[in-house]
Structures are given as structure tokens and as C-alpha cells.
Amino acid sequence: MIDWNSRLDSVLGATSESKIPPNVKLPVLPHAAIEFAQRSKSEDVTAKELGSIIESDGGLTCELLKQVNGAASGLTRKIATAAQAIALLGLKTTKLFVLSAAVDKAMKTRESRLIHLKTFWTANLERALFAREFAKLLKADPDVAFAGGMLQDFLLPTLANEMTDHYVDLLAAQSKASERRLDERERQSLKWDHAVAAGQLLRQWDFPEELVACVAYHHHGLRLMADKEIGRSPAAAVAVSSLLPDAIRQSPNGLNQLIQLDRAWPAFDLEAIAGVIEDELQKMNAPRDTYVTLARRLESAMATA
Secondary structure, rough: OOOOOHHHHHHHHHOOOOOOOOOEEEEEEEHHHHHHHHHOOOOOHHHHHHHHHHHHOHHHHHHHHHHHHHHHHHHHHHHOHHHHHHHHHHHHHHHHHHHHHHHHHHHOOOOOOOHHHHHHHHHHHHHHHHHHHHHHHOOOHHHHHHHHHHHHHOOOOHHHHHHHHHHHHHHHHHHHOOOOOOOHHHHHOOOOOOOHHHHHHHHHOOHHHHHHHHHHHHHHHHHHHHHHOOOOOOOHHHHHHOOOOOOOOOOHHHHHHHHHHHHHHHOOOHHHHHHHHHHHHHHHHOOOOOOOOOHHHHHHHHOOO
């Protein structure tokens, strides 16, 4: 059993003091999500009580019912209440979905002067899909990996918008031909990085520790797979997903590392996973007019190899 609390203390610090300057306006999570996260920890809580908490927020309720009643669900009758959805999905799956949807809701009200949000969220979705597929290879929980993949960079647009003077320089430096990761530049300039800042915020919101770890460790990349305790956990899957290329070049050498892993590990088929992701993005109608997917990048890499 992994002691996630100790692992989070080691990467985030044992105190609740935030690394983010107090003048930064952070996203506000819906009250229903915070209450849900707190009450769901109780052993005697019921699906009815948790359902009532979710239903106090119409947006979260709609998202949950839309998810559970989706065309792929195969249900013979429609689920009408949040309590019924919890009973069908189970508490863990419901919690992952509700909390991820709550963060998405909080972030969609934000704008960013420095980051193209449509491209950014497509990249997030691609990484989440990759993390889910990679978790299956590790025999880790694919649902936790997917949620962690979606959340790994959720705070970046806010930080870039609220700390424009810093991030103009950071992103400009990142756009140049360099192999330094964005989180390395953040630590040099700010003494903290967006992974730690986001992990601290999720921890304050009482998110599941395993999910917080996925976010906090996501820029550890391939080296997390060598960790004897969490190297086969969803956090490792999310860390590997962070190597996927994106518009702001967070991990400039990430694609090369994935190609090298593909050559060294027979069970890992990068091209096949890229194909699965491409199909999923099409099914989801993800906007790709301004985004170069992993599959297309691999085609280019192989054509010039």
C-alpha cells in the first residue's frame, strides 16, 4: 500500500503554505465539489447524501447525468438522480468525474492572454488519453490516470495570466531551441513550479491523494518509472504523458524520450497508442484545427528519420 500522504509531503512540503504569491487570483472550486470531496472521505456517508450534495450544483449534476447516460453506456433506462449515478458508477469513479468536472468548470470561466486555450485543452485531453493507455501497461488504475492527465496543467493558464511579466519571459525562452523543461525554468525564476503549485491547491481542496500525486509529480517524466514505490502507479502514467509535445514546448525533448522508450520496451507501442488517441479525439470531436496530434507528429518524425 502506497503512503500517498508521505509522498505528497516530500514533493509539496508538509505545511499548507502555498508557494503562489497571495496577490494571484486562483480559481474558485464550486462549493458543492469541495463539500463532496470532504464528505466522501467518511466511511458512513451514503449515496443519497452525496447525491444531494452534487445536486446542489446544477452544472455538476447535468455533467454527471450526461456522462452516465451517454450513448456508450448501454443502459436500458435513464439515470435520473445523482444518487443513482453514484450507485451505478461506484464512489471512486464518481468522485474522479465530479472533481475533474468541477475544476474544468472553474477554469472555463478564465481567460489567458499568453496561452491559446483551445489548443491547450486539446493537448490536455490528448495527454489524459495517453495516460489512460499507458496506465493499462503498468496495470495501474486507468481512470485515475485519465483524471490526473486532465488536471496536470490546469493551473498554468491562470498563472500565466496572473503573473504575466514572469510568464512572458518564461514562455519566450521556452519557445527557443532549448532542451530545458518549463518547470525547470519556473524553479530557477520563481523558486517553485506549476506542478507543485497545482498539487498544493488540489490538496487544499481535499482531492484524493493519489490524484494530487498525479499532478504534483507529472514533470518527473520517465524517471518516475524507476521509483520502487510509485513507478507502476497512475502518477507514473501521467508523468510519462507529460512528455507529449505541446504548443508551449513544456518538455522539448519529450517526443524523443518516448521514441527511445518505444525502442527499449517491447510492450510499449507508441504508434499504436497514438492511433488509439487519434480515434478517441475524432469520436470526441476535439478541436484540432490549430493542434498537431501525437499521431501526426510521429508521421513527421518517421518521414525525416
